[in-house]
Amino acid sequence: MNHPAFQEGEVDVQNRDYKKILYVVRHGETDYNRNGVVQGRGVNTDLNQLGREQADSFYHSYKHIPFDKVYTSTLKRTHQTMEPFISKGLVWEQYAGFDELDWGENEGKPYKMDVIDSFTAVTSAWTDGYYDVRFTGGESPLEVSERQMQAMEFVLSKEEEKNVLICMHGRAMRILLCGLLNIEFRHMDKFIHQNTSLYTLGYDGQQFELITFNSLTHLEK
Template sequence: MSVKKIYLIRHGQTDFNVQGIVQGSGVDSSLNAAGHDQASRFFAAYKHLTFDKVYTSTLQRTQQSVQGFLDLGLPHEAHSSLNEISWGVREGTRITPEEDAEYQGVLHQWEQGETHARLSGGESPDEVAARQRVFIKLMLSRPEEENILVCMHGRAMRVLLCQLLNYSLSCMDAFEHRNLCLYKVHYTGSMFSVRNFLDTTHLS
């Protein structure tokens, strides 16, 4: 098969990002003015590409981030398997490592390989990975889609990249992210490889 090219982006900025408020799968926030500008810049940089499909989560901040491509009439599918991790009772609250011992403790557990751990009422990385495998299987079952755009969320993106590249989930923080950053991933039919890592050149 020919190489499948996956343009994997995180959504643009929201007011919650600026305010340091937790957004998980249960917070359906929208882009702020800066986020819409980021989306416009990404569109301007990549509108010349012919995407066979645009995939997003079911949350509006991802769909708003690729609206320029959707306005072109490109095929689009929204999948809950691409939604952000659920942070449980912490969603919608201000949270920092210094102020929240439980959050810091769970991050440490993940780094130690205890990826079954979760915040109260939330999801574990293992559970996020399990639901993402539904999307991965779907994506690989469609070889005719050679160029695809996928817009999702920071923590969920880290989990997905670990799965595609065969890394342990304990390594997920190695995949840094910023609002509207790009990871370009190629799939040859047997393996995935990263061609662009944390690419934000389109925002400058």
């Protein structure tokens, strides 16, 4: 799919009249990320040392932006990633709608052959357009999107909050970006990400436009 949302780089926003700008960032690294262990909504892990350094780098690169609020998931890896902003007084609100997808029976398991086979079967179904398919005991993209849209309805209702930080999770971020940009979930994997990847979106009151695709400039300094 050759969609403008998948083009790396930034949109020229000088002539845009956005009512709201979202800065959507993935949490920093955890030991589960580093060691290849499944980490979804059901695993509440801490950042490791590298993750805290990534969070600090993100803060120092974006602290100049006049953020009105930071929203996180209810999982502490997102709280810890945004802690430098929160400790400086930025208004913070947790929202379960931004939690990671629940990987069900695979939660906490290393990515070995049985888990890989399970992932391949389910994610292939998503690519084929079966968005109600889920892992045993887990969630489907449709279920995740439903709770995300409820969270976004709340965020968009706060007209006084123009510059908004949202810290969340990799798979959930992909689903959210598809939902906000009206892209079918089958294309979600095109939204690549690493720990503390940043996507920026502008909202004109009717629709979203992707401004920044997978920025990691804060880690290059």
